[in-house]
Amino acid sequence: MRFINRQTIAxxxxxxxxxxxxxxxAVDHRMGMQAxxxxxxxxxxxxxxxxxxxxxxxxxxxxxxxxxxxxxAMQDLQPLHQQLHAAHSKALxxxxxxxxxxxxxxxxxxxxxxxxxxxxKRVVQLIADVGEVLTPAQRQKLAEHLGKMHGAMRHPG
Numbered sequence: 001m002r003f004i005n006r007q008t009i010a011x012x013x014x015x016x017x018x019x020x021x022x023x024x025x026a027v028d029h030r031m032g033m034q035a036x037x038x039x040x041x042x043x044x045x046x047x048x049x050x051x052x053x054x055x056x057x058x059x060x061x062x063x064x065x066x067x068x069x070x071x072x073a074m075q076d077l078q079p080l081h082q083q084l085h086a087a088h089s090k091a092l093x094x095x096x097x098x099x100x101x102x103x104x105x106x107x108x109x110x111x112x113x114x115x116x117x118x119x120x121k122r123v124v125q126l127i128a129d130v131g132e133v134l135t136p137a138q139r140q141k142l143a144e145h146l147g148k149m150h151g152a153m154r155h156p157g
Contacts, residue, residue: 056138062138069133073122088112091105094108
């Protein structure tokens with residue numbers, strides 16, 4: 001039984017990737033998640049933003065405006081990430097318990113969906129905030145990049 005569907009997973013992973021670096025470049029899904037968990041998230045975000053800035057040809061003024069937006073989003077999303085991890089562990093634990101507690105499974109699913117929704121809203125806020133800093137041409141480049149990133153997450157190589 002699945003607790004959350006593929007679209008929810010893809011949305012959360014896209015949000016995590018965006019927060020980790022505002023969608024700088026698509027990487028293999030497994031490597032991307034390992035990088036976010038293995039090291040310093042702020043250092044990873046700085047690395048990813050560096051590539052994003054180069055791809056968008058961002059000015060120093062734009063960088064100075066975008067950096068704090070991404071850092072604040074990371075701070076806002078970190079507790080949600082931790083809560084999601086805990087909820088996922090709890091959901092998996094439900095499967096190992098004696099007897100099938102369908103009510104507990106449904107409660108876990110609802111909690112996961114609520115956390116994914118909160119994260120998704122915060123990521124959309126970040127994208128809108130960053131979009132206000134970018135020129136229309138840069139927003140187009142970002143949209144194209146996010147489209148590629150979404151495709152890479154849906155079809156990991």
